[in-house]
Amino acid sequence: MVNLKELSKRPELLSGGHRLCSGCGAGIIARQVMMAAADRPVVVANATGCLEVSTTIYPFSAWKAPWFHSAFENAAASCSGIEAAYKALKRTGKVNKDIRFITFGGDGGTYDIGFQSLSGAMERRHRMLYVCYNNEAYMNTGIQRSSATPLGAYASTSPVGKVKKGKEQIKKDLTKVMVAHNIPYVAQSAVGYWNDLITKTQKALDIDGPTFINVLQPCRLGWGYNPADTAVIGRMAVETCFWPIYEVVDGKYKINVKPKEKKPIEEYLKPQSRFKHLLRPENAGIVAEIQKNIDENWAWLLMMEECTNR
Amino acid sequence: MSEKKNLKAKTGNEAMAEAMRQINPDVVAAYPITPATEIVQIFSQFVADGVVNTEFVAVESEHSALSACIGASAAGARAMTGTSSQGLALMYEMMYIAAGLRLPIVIAEVNRALSAPINIHGDQSDTMGARDSGFLQIYCENSQEAYDSMIQAVRICEHPDVLLPATVSTDGFIISHCMEAIELLPDEKVKEFVGTYKPKNWLLDVDHPFTLGAIDLQDYYFEHKRQEIEAMRKATKVIKEIGKEFGQKFGRSYDMIETYKLEDAEAAIVVLGSTAGTAKVVIEEMRKQGKKVGMLKLRVFRPFPFDDIREALKDVKIVGVMDRHDGYNGYVAPVCSEVRSCLYELDKKPKIASYVYGLGGRDITLEMITEIYEELLSGKTDNNAKYIGVRE
Amino acid sequence: MADIKIEKKKGWKDLPACDYLEAGSAAAFETGDWRSERPVWIPENCIQCLFCWVYCPDSAVVVKDSLMAGFNYKHCKGCGICAVECPGKKGKKAIVMEAEKK
Structure with a gap:
């Protein structure tokens, strides 16, 4: 259990004065991850995206830790190079501190355009924590669909019209793909569970190898809800089992939050304008399909938890 | 030079790899491509044999190769890579960024025709496509020049008036795969000539944190680009000086x-x-x-x-x-x-x-x-x- | 509105090479003028759980000696997450949102 009073004594590594939207979940994720990391030297690499653009508008940077950005699709590769430099300079004695490395990427920079460099970095087993702040669309360029966009959701390139009813495909399960890299630590978390995210970050940073945390990030602009509810929406995703919170440590699954009662998906869909059209009677079939996918995935996770811990 | 000449038969690729061994960079990140493959292949053997201190990163693409070099260079390491043709084309995006971030990375490059149609032989369309990237471009007539230019390129790129990356190119197969007698310098002479990389700001200097790679909008981008343009202008003088110094020390002078x-x-x-x-x-x-x-x-x-x-x-x-x-x-x-x-x-x-x-x-x-x-x-x-x- | 002092722009000869930036310089940038509502802290209802602090996307909750001590209105954008997350005391919130007087 994380002690917030103790945590508050650490230096704040992300200052205010950045230009993320009011109520932005990415700001919450970045802050909580950096809170967890602030007890040791860390270097941060960032993919192009909302977080990068909004926090480093020249001449103002919100980052108090060493921070680096070069392009969109290569955050994991850049961080690979930074970590390789660390190994080399440590060997030659130019660096003597223990430094940890964190990479941030949105779902565009992680699931899609940065997928290859992420996969490569994980396979090469660089010691880095990769955090995906997953807002399920390309928010920085104006809410275009990504492979993380869920079935039925509106996005500006999977719009709702007379013929099409939002995104027609189910989302990619990147967390599973990361598990398939056989790296020591893979986890899902969500905004709304500070204790979970901070604990997972600390755990990941202590592991000598590549680690990956996929954090669901409600986006007030792209998802269309009241900005004050960013954490509430995140919790709703977990309570409906739309976004289960779990971790896979050396191949063993652990579901960190098991809702006492799985809420129906409509409760998650209702407050978000990206799903508004799904609540119309003619789209009930899509909602049923979403629910079916959730139920199957949840059953699969429970099974994985059971059989990997036997 | 009074010492006896150390003549060895080397292909262009071997000569470049040998220069890299003697330069002993901190990080090499590379992806194989014909006809440049041998450079990094030979170099990875140096790493396997423990004759260099380099951290070798066998990345999954050329885009990642240069990205990793960029990260490494920003972190404070001397970083190098090798590539050709499509590989260089895949790096184009990152070439502009390496130059824009003012990172002195050296690419051992073998000139090969660009697709389509696919072809593996030599022409200069690959580096010519990158001529506006902000990279210095050195073209070599033979293996000796390739070897000598690699060594000089490190010094040129890291010069405080320059701080730009470079490609050192040989013609695919014609130089890369042809054996010729070249004079190799003693390891300690190369080490002394290239010195150590001492960047002013480096990410791993965690006690002095800074941000690198911020977004520059209408009010700053132009000034930063103007600096880069000036660095390229000043590079002429630096290339001449270092080519002359190389000549004074080793008997082979170079100019523009x-x-x-x-x-x-x-x-x-x-x-x-x-x-x-x-x-x-x-x-x-x-x-x-x-x-x-x-x-x-x-x-x-x-x-x-x-x-x-x-x-x-x-x-x-x-x-x-x-x-x-x-x-x-x-x-x-x-x-x-x-x-x-x-x-x-x-x-x-x-x-x-x-x-x-x-x-x-x-x-x-x-x-x-x-x-x-x-x-x-x-x-x-x-x-x-x-x-x-x-x-x- | 940005600090006028810091916004004095240098020419290319004086500007540090490439886009190196001082760490944390954004603290000088004001985003408080984005607010349409402002959070108001009611200390007597505060149980010092620090949920407001841990959830603020703008690092705008001031904590001193591990205790909530108010807001940094220079950075607070008025999203209201703190008010929603505040558990309060006996059903009374320690943070409420009020319309920003312009």
Whole structure:
């Protein structure tokens, strides 16, 4: 259990004065991850995206830790190079501190355009924590669909019209793909569970190898809800089992939050304008399909938890 | 130099890998591609044998290779990579970024034709496509120059007035795979010459945190680009100084350009890379026949040696510029465009003709170069580029 | 509105090479003028859980000696997450949102 009073004594590594939207979940994720990391030297690499653009508008940077950005699709590769430099300079004695490395990427920079460099970095087993702040669309360029966009959701390139009813495909399960890299630590978390995210970050940073945390990030602009509810929406995703919170440590699954009662998906869909059209009677079939996918995935996770811990 | 010369038979790739071993960079991140594969393959063996301190990152693409080098360089490491053709093309995005972030990364590059159609042989379309990237570009005539230029490139790039990355290029197969006797310098001499990389700001200096790679909008981008432009301008002086210093120490001096029998030449050609070697043979033959022909070899294409070219060609009547690439402007090829642009300032301008040759590794023979000289001497040249060795 | 002092722009000869930036310089940038509502802290209802602090996307909750001590209105954008997450005391919130007086 994380002690917030103790945590508050650490230096704040992300200052205010950045230009993320009011109520932005990415700001919450970045802050909580950096809170967890602030007890040791860390270097941060960032993919192009909302977080990068909004926090480093020249001449103002919100980052108090060493921070680096070069392009969109290569955050994991850049961080690979930074970590390789660390190994080399440590060997030659130019660096003597223990430094940890964190990479941030949105779902565009992680699931899609940065997928290859992420996969490569994980396979090469660089010691880095990769955090995906997953807002399920390309928010920085104006809410275009990504492979993380869920079935039925509106996005500006999977719009709702007379013929099409939002995104027609189910989302990619990147967390599973990361598990398939056989790296020591893979986890899902969500905004709304500070204790979970901070604990997972600390755990990941202590592991000598590549680690990956996929954090669901409600986006007030792209998802269309009241900005004050960013954490509430995140919790709703977990309570409906739309976004289960779990971790896979050396191949063993652990579901960190098991809702006492799985809420129906409509409760998650209702407050978000990206799903508004799904609540119309003619789209009930899509909602049923979403629910079916959730139920199957949840059953699969429970099974994985059971059989990997036997 | 008083010491006995250490002559070894090396291909261009082996020579570049040997230079890298002696430079002993902190990080090498690379992805294989014909005909540059051997460079990093040989180098990875050095890593496996423990004869270098380098952290070798076998990345999953060239884009990641340069990205990792960029990260490593920003972190405080001396970083290098090697590639060719499509690999360089995949790096293009990151080349502009390496230069823009002012990171002195050296790429051991082997010139190979770009797809499509796919081809593995030598022409200069790959580096010519990157000519506006902010990279310094050095073209080598032979393995010796490749070896020497790799060593000099480290110093040039890391010079505080420059801080830009560079490609050091050899012609695919013609140099990369051909064995020639080259003189290798002693390890300790190279180590002493290149020194250690001492960046002002480096990410792993965690007690002095900073942000690198911020978004520059309308109010700062131009100033930062202007700095980069200035660095490229200043590089000319640095390249000359380091080429001279190299000569004083090791007996082989280098400059931006090399001239060959230009003093009294009536007709001259401008070439890059291995073709310069072929042209020298032609010049010797034609001179025996009393024909006043000469050559200007462009060793450095970025920055472009305007002053040197003007000075060297000011008294020549006619100049043929030989490009191993076509820039598709529908007129003349890129090197010719720039040579013409720089000679335009002269009061007495030489006549200029553009020749495109050797695309996709098509041979350039002594006869072809002789024909070019004959045409230049006759004065009957075309306004548009002429294609040498292509079937009509 | 940015600090006028910091916004004095240098020419290319004086600007640090490439885009190196001082760490944390954004603290000088004001985003408080984005607010349409402002959070107001009611200390008597505060149980010092620090949920407001841990959830603020703008690092705008001031904590001194591990205790909530108010807001940094220079950075607070008025999203209201703190008010929603505040558990309060006996059903009374320690943070409420009020309309920003312009």
